[in-house]
Amino acid sequence: MAKHELKILPEYLEAVVDGSKTFEIRKNDRNFSVGDTVFLNEFDGEKMTGRWTERVITYITDYEQKEGYIVMGIARP
Template sequence: MLHAVKIEPEYFNKIIEGKKTYEIRKNDMDYVAGDCIALNEYKRGEYTGRFILTGIVSIDEYPLYLDTGYVILQLSPLGLEDNINHFESYVNPERFKGEN
C-alpha cells in the first residue's frame, strides 16, 4: 500500500540528507512494514512539489514514551527510476492485465 503524508521542510530536508531515518506518526493509516510512504513537503499551508518515496522497514510502539496510537516508522528511501516522478514508475504492470 502507498500512503501519502505531509511533512514540514525541517524534517523533510533531514530525511533527504540521510540525517533522519524515521518518522513519528499517529497510526491512523494502518501502517504495515513493507508499505510505501510518500513524504510530501508542506510549507506554510501549501505543498512545495518536493517529495521522497520511502519504504516502511519496521513499526515500533513505545507506550512509555509515546501517546496512545502513535508509532515510530523506520524508513528506507526508495530510488526513483530514471528520475521520473510518475505514479506509473512504481506500479507493477502485471497487476493490470486484462484492463484493455
C-alpha cells in the same frame, strides 16, 4: 503493500533527504505496515511545495509513544 501520501515540514523533509532522519513518528490512523511505501510531500504550513521523497517502512514500534502513535523506521526503496 499500501502506499501513503503524507505531509512533512521542510526542515524534516530535508533531514530525510540528506539521510540524517531515518524515522517518522505518526498517528497510526492508516494502519501502517512494514513494507508500505510512504510519499513524504513537503508542506510549508500553507501549501504543498512540490518537493517530495519516497521511502519504505522497514520497522514499526509503539514503545513509549502516546496512545495511537508509532515510530516507523524508513529507508530508500
